[in-house]
Amino acid sequence: MSQEHHQxxxxxxxxxxxxxxxxxxRRSFLSRAAGGAxxxxxxxxxxxxxxxxxxxxxxxxxxxxxxxxxxxxxFLPKPRPIRDREISETLTFDVVVVGAGASGVPAAxxxxxxxxxxxxxQKAPFALSQGNTGSGVDxxxxxxxxxxxxxxxxxxxxxHRCDPKLIRQWAYNSGEAVRWVIDRAxxxxxxxxxxxxxxxxxxxxxxxxxxxxxxxxFGPKPYTTGDGMRSLAQTAEKAGVRFFYNxxxxxxxxxxxxxxxxVIARGADGKYRKFLAKKGVIxxxxxxxxNKAMSDYFVPDVKHLGxxxxxxxxDGFALAYWxxxxxxxxxxTKMLHDFDAGPPSMCDMPFLAVDRKGRxxxxxTVEMSLLNNYLRDAENAGHYSQIFDSxxxxxxxxxxxxxxxxxxxxxxxxDDPSPKKGVFESQVNTHVAGTLEELARKIEADPATLVAxxxxxxxxxxxxxxxxxxxxxxxxxxxxQPPFYGIHRRVRVSAICSGMLVDERHQILNAxxxxxxxxxxxxxxxxxxxxxxxxxxTVFGLSLxxxxxxGYLTGRHVARL
Amino acid sequence: xxxxxxxxxxxxxxxxxxxxxxxxAAPAKAARTSKHAGQGITCVQCHGKSARKxxxxxxxxxxxxGDTVALAARTAQIKPTNPHQNRHYGTQxxxxxxxxxxxxxxxxxxxxxxxxxxxxx
Numbered sequence: 001m002s003q004e005h006h007q008x009x010x011x012x013x014x015x016x017x018x019x020x021x022x023x024x025x026r027r028s029f030l031s032r033a034a035g036g037a038x039x040x041x042x043x044x045x046x047x048x049x050x051x052x053x054x055x056x057x058x059x060x061x062x063x064x065x066x067x068x069x070x071x072x073x074x075f076l077p078k079p080r081p082i083r084d085r086e087i088s089e090t091l092t093f094d095v096v097v098v099g100a101g102a103s104g105v106p107a108a109x110x111x112x113x114x115x116x117x118x119x120x121x122q123k124a125p126f127a128l129s130q131g132n133t134g135s136g137v138d139x140x141x142x143x144x145x146x147x148x149x150x151x152x153x154x155x156x157x158x159x160h161r162c163d164p165k166l167i168r169q170w171a172y173n174s175g176e177a178v179r180w181v182i183d184r185a186x187x188x189x190x191x192x193x194x195x196x197x198x199x200x201x202x203x204x205x206x207x208x209x210x211x212x213x214x215x216x217x218f219g220p221k222p223y224t225t226g227d228g229m230r231s232l233a234q235t236a237e238k239a240g241v242r243f244f245y246n247x248x249x250x251x252x253x254x255x256x257x258x259x260x261x262x263v264i265a266r267g268a269d270g271k272y273r274k275f276l277a278k279k280g281v282i283x284x285x286x287x288x289x290x291n292k293a294m295s296d297y298f299v300p301d302v303k304h305l306g307x308x309x310x311x312x313x314x315d316g317f318a319l320a321y322w323x324x325x326x327x328x329x330x331x332x333t334k335m336l337h338d339f340d341a342g343p344p345s346m347c348d349m350p351f352l353a354v355d356r357k358g359r360x361x362x363x364x365t366v367e368m369s370l371l372n373n374y375l376r377d378a379e380n381a382g383h384y385s386q387i388f389d390s391x392x393x394x395x396x397x398x399x400x401x402x403x404x405x406x407x408x409x410x411x412x413x414x415d416d417p418s419p420k421k422g423v424f425e426s427q428v429n430t431h432v433a434g435t436l437e438e439l440a441r442k443i444e445a446d447p448a449t450l451v452a453x454x455x456x457x458x459x460x461x462x463x464x465x466x467x468x469x470x471x472x473x474x475x476x477x478x479x480x481q482p483p484f485y486g487i488h489r490r491v492r493v494s495a496i497c498s499g500m501l502v503d504e505r506h507q508i509l510n511a512x513x514x515x516x517x518x519x520x521x522x523x524x525x526x527x528x529x530x531x532x533x534x535x536x537x538t539v540f541g542l543s544l545x546x547x548x549x550x551g552y553l554t555g556r557h558v559a560r561l
Numbered sequence: 562x563x564x565x566x567x568x569x570x571x572x573x574x575x576x577x578x579x580x581x582x583x584x585x586a587a588p589a590k591a592a593r594t595s596k597h598a599g600q601g602i603t604c605v606q607c608h609g610k611s612a613r614k615x616x617x618x619x620x621x622x623x624x625x626x627g628d629t630v631a632l633a634a635r636t637a638q639i640k641p642t643n644p645h646q647n648r649h650y651g652t653q654x655x656x657x658x659x660x661x662x663x664x665x666x667x668x669x670x671x672x673x674x675x676x677x678x679x680x681x682x
Contacts, residue, residue, distance in 0.1 A: 124650070125650060125651050125653040126651060128649075222648070226648070246653070268618075268619070268620060269620065270618055270620070306672060306673070307672075307673075308673070310649055414676065426641070426642070426673075426674040426676060426677065427673075427674070492673075
């Protein structure tokens with residue numbers, strides 16, 4: 001990061017200032033509760049008995065209902081500290097990483113390569129991650145003006161609510177970090193390639209300035225970054241990192257001064273273990289999409305939408321919050337996709353789209369990654385279908401995206417006996433039928449509704465003007481010639497990508513804007529990198545690229561403390 | 562959508578607490594919906610005698626039923642996929658995620674994998 005972007009230490013930058021003012025911390029919460037608890041239904045919190053040693057969800061449910069009764073703050077009550085006599089074993093390291101995912105494993109290895117004695121404690125039986133692509137900027141082939149133009153684009157993508165210094169930190173360090181992940185994962189046996197710049201077609205130039213990229217790809221599916229991180233963990237073990245699996249963190253060890261000294265975890269044997277960290281604890285537990293209380297409170301938009309992940313219960317959020325950390329304000333950024341039901345390259349092509357019943361609902365030039373906003377009610381729950389007829393290869397040939405031939409579509413058809421390749425077989429959901437009624441049944445829509453929708457759509461197409469939704473005339477093609485095709489997509493939550501307030505060292509800040517000694521957050525637990533309604537798809541693989549980069553930098557930073 | 566883990570584990574936790582409460586009141590009585598009780602297994606054999614009752618941990622299940630690696634081998638031929646060997650948990654999925662003792666068991670796969678229509682005993 002260049003010198004001119006450094007902020008005066010005395011005055012927080014606008015991003016940090018906003019989060020300190022509007023975010024949720026124990027301090028802000030208690031003062032707000034005292035000032036006007038009734039509106040939130042929070043009275044009684046002050047007298048909450050803190051008895052249970054693990055997160056007391058059952059007790060918390062009695063408190064903190066939102067105005068409509070839907071959202072609860074059951075993650076709020078801080079549990080009573082686990083006593084030393086309850087600890088079966090104490091282990092001491094320099095750095096303790098909580099969570100073995102796309103930021104935690106790189107952080108652990110990076111810390112070990114910088115001389116630290118490192119432990120990783122992981123709730124699951126092994127390292128986990130999702131997705132295939134993780135990206136960085138190749139500074140050697142990029143114009144400085146282009147890097148800054150890309151930074152500006154990403155800030156705009158986040159509706160100008162992100163922390164610019166974190167975007168710059170990714171931009172200027174990601175090429176090095178992603179290359180490092182590729183090299184070290186390969187040493188652990190991973191199947192990974194650098195796809196470079198060609199896959200980032202839309203941003204080869206930004207504002208006219210040439211750009212180059214490092215694009216790591218763990219795949220093809222069903223192989224994912226999860227497999228890649230398990231290989232990277234092998235490399236980390238060889239470098240001396242100790243992994244403790246089936247070992248969920250339950251509490252931080254915190255001094256009276258606020259300094260974090262370690263983590264207490266609970267093994268499958270039911271016993272508590274204390275992991276002391278001489279230099280710091282790095283939380284990398286991922287998002288909280290499977291924690292209903294946190295989800296309903298911070299991003300109620302996804303209340304009725306399915307989840308793609310399991311066990312992402314926001315453990316690190318609770319730990320950081322109990323330690324004094326600050327949640328980014330309500331209205332967190334979400335990521336909802338379906339790249340699996342049909343060809344990913346056709347997901348943004350503006351074919352007729354119908355909701356779960358079979359009604360047209362949108363100008364189809366809206367990208368798949370944003371359609372969740374139209375389908376978030378309980379009935380639709382993220383379901384929609386793209387509909388086209390047998391002339392699609394010629395009639396849609398000029399559209400952006402890449403068409404897959406009828407033969408290639410069979411790879412996405414559950415009813416077609418052909419062996420599937422490069423897909424999640426259980427998630428493919430593309431169909432073909434001789435009539436619209438039959439197609440409707442296959443995509444689980446109402447046949448009469450779909451027939452009526454297509455009739456109306458064909459009238460609009462014939463008129464040459466989309467008087468219903470205003471889609472451009474060159475994106476209007478009829479649905480007339482059988483067989484008919486339907487890609488039944490179902491957008492679900494891939495990730496929630498807002499987090500806890502951190503500085504550029506990824507150290508968690510307290511409600512006064514001061515770093516909590518010994519406590520860091522990376523990956524989707526770290527705040528400041530997004531801020532818009534939805535995760536942007538400008539840089540394909542930004543999410544994993546950011547996880548690798550901040551893991552790489554933070555592991556190194558904490559090891560050198 | 563019913564794959565929000567916290568609400569599920571909370572459900573399990575509460576079920577465990579309720580079962581424990583009824584057992585404290587009438588130790589000789591079996592839980593009403595218990596499959597194990599019909600086979601002469603008593604509450605304390607799973608829930609223990611501790612005053613603080615918790616959901617039965619998985620180590621308690623495998624203590625009697627055996628290792629999950631062997632279980633996965635026994636169910637290897639189940640179509641469309643082996644429920645005891647998967648990419649999310651390997652062979653180490655917590656039994657309680659699907660198999661419930663005092664409530665109707667559930668198919669954890671189904672919300673995401675709509676064609677994995679296992680009947681969970």
